[in-house]
Amino acid sequence: MNQFAPLSIARNYSFASSTVAVLRRQSFLIRALGRGIHHKVDSTIGSIMQETEADAVSIIRAITPTLDPTRHKGQAGRIAVIGGCREYTGAPYFAAISALKIGADLSHVFCTKDAAPIIKSYSPELIVHPVLEESYSVREEERKQVSVKVVAEVDKWMERFDCLVVGPGLGRDPFLLDCVSEIMKHARHSNVPIVVDGDALFLVTNNLDLVHGYPLAVLTPNVNEYKRLVQKVLKCEVDDADAHGQLSSLAKQIGGVTILRKGRSDLISDGDLVNSVSIYGSPRRCGGQGDILSGSVAVFLSWAHRDSVAADRNPTILGCIAGSALLRKAVSLAFETRKRATLTTDIIECLGRSLEDISPAR
Numbered sequence: 096m097n098q099f100a101p102l103s104i105a106r107n108y109s110f111a112s113s114t115v116a117v118l119r120r121q122s123f124l125i126r127a128l129g130r131g132i133h134h135k136v137d138s139t140i141g142s143i144m145q146e147t148e149a150d151a152v153s154i155i156r157a158i159t160p161t162l163d164p165t166r167h168k169g170q171a172g173r174i175a176v177i178g179g180c181r182e183y184t185g186a187p188y189f190a191a192i193s194a195l196k197i198g199a200d201l202s203h204v205f206c207t208k209d210a211a212p213i214i215k216s217y218s219p220e221l222i223v224h225p226v227l228e229e230s231y232s233v234r235e236e237e238r239k240q241v242s243v244k245v246v247a248e249v250d251k252w253m254e255r256f257d258c259l260v261v262g263p264g265l266g267r268d269p270f271l272l273d274c275v276s277e278i279m280k281h282a283r284h285s286n287v288p289i290v291v292d293g294d295a296l297f298l299v300t301n302n303l304d305l306v307h308g309y310p311l312a313v314l315t316p317n318v319n320e321y322k323r324l325v326q327k328v329l330k331c332e333v334d335d336a337d338a339h340g341q342l343s344s345l346a347k348q349i350g351g352v353t354i355l356r357k358g359r360s361d362l363i364s365d366g367d368l369v370n371s372v373s374i375y376g377s378p379r380r381c382g383g384q385g386d387i388l389s390g391s392v393a394v395f396l397s398w399a400h401r402d403s404v405a406a407d408r409n410p411t412i413l414g415c416i417a418g419s420a421l422l423r424k425a426v427s428l429a430f431e432t433r434k435r436a437t438l439t440t441d442i443i444e445c446l447g448r449s450l451e452d453i454s455p456a457r
């Protein structure tokens with residue numbers, strides 16, 4: 096499958112920041128294509144890629160850009176979340192606001208028409224597009240036409256995004272998921288990294304071609320989502336005695352995508368080595384922590400792909416390690432004071448301090 100056809104497109108644009116990001120992602124894709132995604136120990140970051148705990152603090156320091164007064168709005172990252180429907184308005188908000196709190200400049204949400212006013216009311220910081228439609232609001236004979244319109248609404252923004260997060264609070268409406276499949280194909284065509292979470296994992300598990308062989312895709316399954324992926328792809332049950340081997344096989348079988356398996360330790364693999372992030376979080380498991388993670392990974396992915404922090408390292412893996420570690424540290428900071436009452440919004444409030452403790456702003 097040739098997903099690299101649009102390589103020539105970016106060369107026609109002016110040398111804007113988004114083009115730089117596109118070119119860097121493309122050079123990563125070419126390297127990945129040419130010799131397989133290759134990992135080496137890098138002296139600036141330390142000995143990270145063992146099959147053990149990643150040196151997440153060093154990675155975060157290496158990836159996080161300095162606050163440079165010559166930079167303009169957008170250069171620290173433009174993230175888009177595709178999610179939010181009648182049932183779920185919290186999840187896309189958590190992902191999108193987390194991206195801003197960590198340091199992205201702009202955060203968009205593409206959601207259904209019913210969800211949009213609610214998400215807008217949570218925060219004036221988010222750019223909310225009420226474009227997605229569920230089956231109940233579209234007549235059978237209008238579906239094709241509506242689908243084309245929905246995809247075009249997202250597509251006109253696509254080249255500007257440094258990363259998409261697809262899935263938080265998306266729901267499982269079949270028509271909506273069909274439209275989202277098309278959006279993912281367009282993102283892939285534009286070489287935009289995609290974090291696949293929540294209901295988009297349900298979609299992808301049943302349509303693996305959407306991400307198969309795309310090295311800029313990150314899947315972030317929770318325990319249920321991971322189980323469904325293993326059953327579908329490896330045709331067996333989850334085997335915790337061989338957690339690393341199974342994760343690595345799964346990533347390989349899906350053509351070298353990166354998988355971040357959430358759990359007591361977060362395990363990350365692109366089919367090669369397995370990295371773990373075990374920084375202590377908390378014993379509290381309130382809903383929404385995974386949504387923060389998806390926004391956090393999106394920001395670090397966009398930073399890791401933009402700056403050559405480690406030329407021979409897979410920036411997608413580095414972004415996952417950084418995103419996971421930052422969230423887990425924020426969780427532990429929130430739990431210190433809030434204990435059993437810790438909510439996702441408390442954790443979001445700790446994201447800034449979590450990053451500041453590791454990579455202080457000057």
Ligand SMILES: NC(=O)C1=CN([C@@H]2O[C@H](COP(=O)(O)OP(=O)(O)OC[C@H]3O[C@@H](n4cnc5c(N)ncnc54)[C@H](O)[C@@H]3O)[C@@H](O)[C@H]2O)[C@@H](O)CC1
Pocket residue numbers: 182183184185186187262263264265266293294317319320382383385386
């Ligand atoms: N405040 C919010 O708006 C929140 C919304 N969330 C969203 O909630 C949605 C579901 O996420 P979960 O983490 O609960 O997902 P899970 O897949 O862990 O569980 C979803 C539910 O579906 C059931 N289920 C499992 N397999 C199924 C299948 N094949 N078909 C149908 N149902 C199945 C499970 O038993 C469970 O009750 C996602 O869109 C997620 O982003 C969560 O992120 C939590 C916070």
Ligand SMILES: Nc1ncnc2c1ncn2[C@@H]1O[C@H](COP(=O)(O)OP(=O)(O)OP(=O)(O)O)[C@@H](O)[C@H]1O
Pocket residue numbers: 293316317318357358359360361376377380381382383384385386387388419422423
């Ligand atoms: N048993 C655990 N111990 C410590 N941390 C955990 C544990 N389980 C999950 N986490 C952490 O919590 C974060 C979210 O994981 P979780 O499994 O709750 O995701 P999720 O179910 O997708 O969340 P959401 O409710 O947002 O959909 C991950 O970064 C993970 O590291």
Ligand SMILES: [Mg+2]
Pocket residue numbers: 292293317385386
């Ligand atoms: Mg989730």
